[in-house]
Amino acid sequence: MxxxxxxxxxxxxxxxxxxxxxxxxxxxxxxxxxxxxxxxxxxxxxxxxxxxxxxxxxxxxxxxxxxxxxxxxxxxxxxxxxxxxxxxxxxxxxxxxxxxxxxxxxxxxxxxxxxxxxxxxxxxxxxxxxxxxxxxxxxxxxxxxxxxxxxxxxxxxSIALFYNKKMFEAKGIPLPSKNPDEPITWDQVLEAAQKLNDPGKGVYGIDPAQGFGNAGGTAYFKYPIIWQFGGDIMSPDGTTSKGYLDKPETKKALQFFSDLYNKSKVSSLEYPPDPFPNNQLAMTIDGSWSLGNYADKFPNFKLGVDYDIAPLPKETQQAVANGxxxxxxxxxxxxxxxxxxxxxxxxxxxxxxxxxxxxxxxxxxxxxxxxxxxxxxxxxxxxxxxxxxxxxxRPITPIFPQMSEAVNKMIEEVTISGRNVDAAVADAITKIDKAYADLPQK
Known part of the structure; x- marks a missing residue:
């Protein structure tokens, strides 16, 4: 993507x-x-x-x-x-x-x-x-x-963890491995983000998934976090979310994501333009396409000097969206x-x-x-x-747009509105399963 x-x-x-x-x-x-x-x-x-x-x-x-x-x-x-x-x-x-x-x-x-x-x-x-x-x-x-x-x-x-190298070094935080098979954990990300977070100076610890945008962006940036915690979105045949979106591991991932904004407050719902290359964001999850963008638009923000890249964090497993x-x-x-x-x-x-x-x-x-x-x-x-x-x-289903909209809304409700995870998940499952039930049959 x-x-x-x-x-x-x-x-x-x-x-x-x-x-x-x-x-x-x-x-x-x-x-x-x-x-x-x-x-x-x-x-x-x-x-x-x-x-x-x-x-x-x-x-x-x-x-x-x-x-x-x-x-x-x-x-x-x-x-x-x-x-x-x-x-x-x-x-x-x-x-x-x-x-x-x-x-x-x-x-x-x-x-x-x-x-x-x-x-x-x-x-x-x-x-x-x-x-x-x-x-x-x-x-x-x-x-x-x-x-x-x-x-x-x-x-x-693909996407990866971009981090401000100078900020890490100034705080004495060990630099993440560059080995694609050796990611740091989300708990380690949180620990580093808490040390680097300084909202009073306009600096936040991490943007974990490129903020909140359309449902397509949610699918690409946020589903991997659910997978990394061992959770899932839909059944392998793409017919239901029951038994997958409501897994304990999925709910744990959702709560962790919400806590970044609401409990530890190392993430913000709004950032100024280009916060990472402007040294206002210590870590961000971003895509391979941004390497060229930073080189072209921010020539003084140099890879290997000001920032570096590490594989996506994991919790119980590594995962990244493809396609x-x-x-x-x-x-x-x-x-x-x-x-x-x-x-x-x-x-x-x-x-x-x-x-x-x-x-x-x-x-x-x-x-x-x-x-x-x-x-x-x-x-x-x-x-x-x-x-x-x-x-x-990402879930292979003929109702991908409806599914993605439901999951996007669920994440926003839990993170932005503070809704109970169990209730938000239950509503999302109802919407997704109804969309599949309403699918015209060949």
Missing amino acids: KKKTKLAISALLITGLLAGCGNSGGGNSSAEGNSSGTKSEKVTLTFWRNSGNDTENAAYDKLVASFNESHPDIKVEMSPIPYADYDTKLRTSIASGNPPDIMAIDAPNMASYAQAGALQPLTEYFKKDGNLEDIPESTIKTYTYKNEIYMAPLTES SWALAVSAKSKNPEAAWQFVNYVTGAEGSKTYCSMTKDIPARYSVAKQFPELNEYPKNIFVVQNQKYGRP
């Missing part, structure tokens, strides 16, 4: 729209004749994706052009769509029975599209030539619904084999290397990550190893 990722509109709306799809239509594929007058099938595939930054757009332009040149029997026509319009336009095209052959979808929204029958299963394609063993098992699980793989991953991102935008093939495509060729070309080892060499993203594949020296050295190795060894899917 990149920081720009937002929560898609309700899965019920998605599923409702998709349930109205007829069986006519089927991908925007076509055949062309050649100049000699003989019939030569040339497949044209439409590919929709959310428009990214200039570097991402250039990387996709290069991959599409390279694929078209090396596959004279296939022509891919790519349509970058503005981010704000992408979800609505994609849902509408699917509901009208005229979707693109290939589409980019954010990982948490995969199950809603798969449940509605909008995606082509890719399991057999992957087994044939997708080099599955080159992708972490936890990553593949992120794109699997009801035992079928529906999307092919290209990149990953990003990935490529899917429409169930209505008239040419799924050709569509898979393109998807496999882009997300395979060579395509991934091309893309990540330009964007500096973390590749989803082991073999590609090994080819970039900087990804195997501090600090980026922390993000890579965490993702590969301790990554976990």
Whole structure:
């Protein structure tokens, strides 16, 4: 997930729209004749994706052009769509029975599209030539619904503990290990935060999860804390939160998180702009994308001098959320084999290397990550190893938006409003289970 990722509109709306799809239509594929007058099938595939930054757009332009040149029997026509319009336009095209052959979808929204029958299963394609063993098992699980793989991953991102090195040294606090397999515990984080916290001088101990924003941000930054305490959000099949969200370990994590703000007061509900690089925040949980941001915008706040990075804290176990935008093939495509060729070309080892060499993203594949020296050295190795060894899917469920909203509200009620954990959890479970019960069945 990149920081720009937002929560898609309700899965019920998605599923409702998709349930109205007829069986006519089927991908925007076509055949062309050649100049000699003989019939030569040339497949044209439409590919929709959310428009990214200039570097991402250039990387996709290069991959599409390279694929078209090396596959004279296939022509891919790519349509970058503005981010704000992408979800609505994609849902509408699917509901009208005229979707693109290939589409980019954010990982948490995969199950809603798969449940509605909008995606082509890719399991057999992957087994044939997708080099599955080159992708972490936890990553593949992120794109699997009801035992079928529906999307092919290209990149990953991750989060870690950023800490102010000079503040730690001034207080004589031992620096956290840089070893991705040796995180400090949340109890150690709290102990350090209490020593570093000085609200009178405008300095807070830690922002544990990038504050309070939309539910999508909650899922990426706050679910790992629940997992790290041994808790959970939903059942593995994504049908209920009963027995998972109400686990004692989940409630312990919620109480610990709330206490950071309300009991020990080492966290604040509001921070000034850019508190970490401005030395107003001793620790923060932040993403791999912030390394470039700090280097560009705060050149005097230097890695290794002013701040350093450590793996995400743990309590009973290590855990980090995985999953990003990935490529899917429409169930209505008239040419799924050709569509898979393109998807496999882009997300395979060579395509991934091309893309990540330009964007500096973390590749989803082991073999590609090994080819970039900087990804195997501090600090980026922390993000890579965490993702590969301790990554976990956010709940794979067709009601992800409703589930995420309910959990987001639960955390806000417990932390901001001081609501009893048991009551807040019970309400969240009721909302989540009702949303699944109301899900239109295929």
